[in-house]
Amino acid sequence: MSAETPPQATASSATDAIVEAVHVRAGYGDNVILSDVTFDIERGSIVTLCGGSGCGKSTALRTLTGMLEPMAGEVRLFGESIVDADEGRKNELLRRTGMMFQHGALLGSLTLAENVALPLKEHTSLSDRVIRRVVEAKLALVGLGHALDRLPSEVSGGMLKRAGVARAIALDPELLFCDEPSAGLDPIVAAGLDHTLRQLQRELGMTIIVVTHELASIEIIADQVVMLDAGEVLAHGTVDELKHSDIEKVREFFARTAPHDERGETSLLDALEAP
Numbered sequence: 001m002s003a004e005t006p007p008q009a010t011a012s013s014a015t016d017a018i019v020e021a022v023h024v025r026a027g028y029g030d031n032v033i034l035s036d037v038t039f040d041i042e043r044g045s046i047v048t049l050c051g052g053s054g055c056g057k058s059t060a061l062r063t064l065t066g067m068l069e070p071m072a073g074e075v076r077l078f079g080e081s082i083v084d085a086d087e088g089r090k091n092e093l094l095r096r097t098g099m100m101f102q103h104g105a106l107l108g109s110l111t112l113a114e115n116v117a118l119p120l121k122e123h124t125s126l127s128d129r130v131i132r133r134v135v136e137a138k139l140a141l142v143g144l145g146h147a148l149d150r151l152p153s154e155v156s157g158g159m160l161k162r163a164g165v166a167r168a169i170a171l172d173p174e175l176l177f178c179d180e181p182s183a184g185l186d187p188i189v190a191a192g193l194d195h196t197l198r199q200l201q202r203e204l205g206m207t208i209i210v211v212t213h214e215l216a217s218i219e220i221i222a223d224q225v226v227m228l229d230a231g232e233v234l235a236h237g238t239v240d241e242l243k244h245s246d247i248e249k250v251r252e253f254f255a256r257t258a259p260h261d262e263r264g265e266t267s268l269l270d271a272l273e274a275p
Contacts, residue, residue: 024073051228098168158189
């Protein structure tokens with residue numbers, strides 16, 4: 001898809017779209033944040049939602065995840081509208097997704113293993129023994145197999161973020177949403193988290209939508225980038241397409257000096273083992 005021409009009417013025609021936003025208008029009360037947003041996301045890809053502060057990316061994420069009902073337009077997950085669906089069907093669709101919150105949102109009184117077990121206990125009838133095995137597998141997948149019984153206060157910020165990912169994928173979602181996953185992390189730890197997301201996409205076939213403004217993260221993980229500006233889609237394409245866009249504001253965004261471009265040289269093992 002060309003970076004110079006934002007999609008305005010193509011979402012519903014996508015043959016393999018797992019997420020579709022069609023002329024979405026959204027905001028809070030009388031404050032309209034998204035005025036007319038249309039894009040689609042293909043199954044099995046990693047897509048970053050980016051843009052300057054106040055561009056509407058957080059509102060877009062809340063709308064896609066069903067936390068905010070749009071004022072107008074359509075949001076489809078797995079080919080079905082979450083706007084028109086009744087509450088039961090909407091919940092069924094959302095249970096096929098996972099959400100990693102910016103600050104992890106772990107319960108401080110529970111161990112990492114107990115935090116990851118919460119969605120399994122709430123939404124499945126698995127035995128405690130099986131849940132423990134699933135939890136061990138999920139934490140091992142994000143490099144935390146050694147930290148199951150630690151409390152959130154006993155681990156680093158990067159480990160908290162990865163534990164948040166483990167909890168988000170506890171129910172094997174087809175679609176994972178991540179809100180500013182590398183925010184506040186040092187370069188090496190941030191690189192480890194980026195590579196973890198890429199590993200999940202490659203090994204599990206997971207579709208991942210990441211809200212971020214971090215250029216280094218975008219470079220590592222993005223198959224496609226949706227850039228928002230003033231509540232609309234300014235550009236949609238690959239990183240290379242957006243770097244060479246005819247739109248000056250898009251080129252300027254990607255011409256910024258990433259504060260930790262050297263992250264891409266970090267090995268996955270070194271990054272995961274960083275404090």
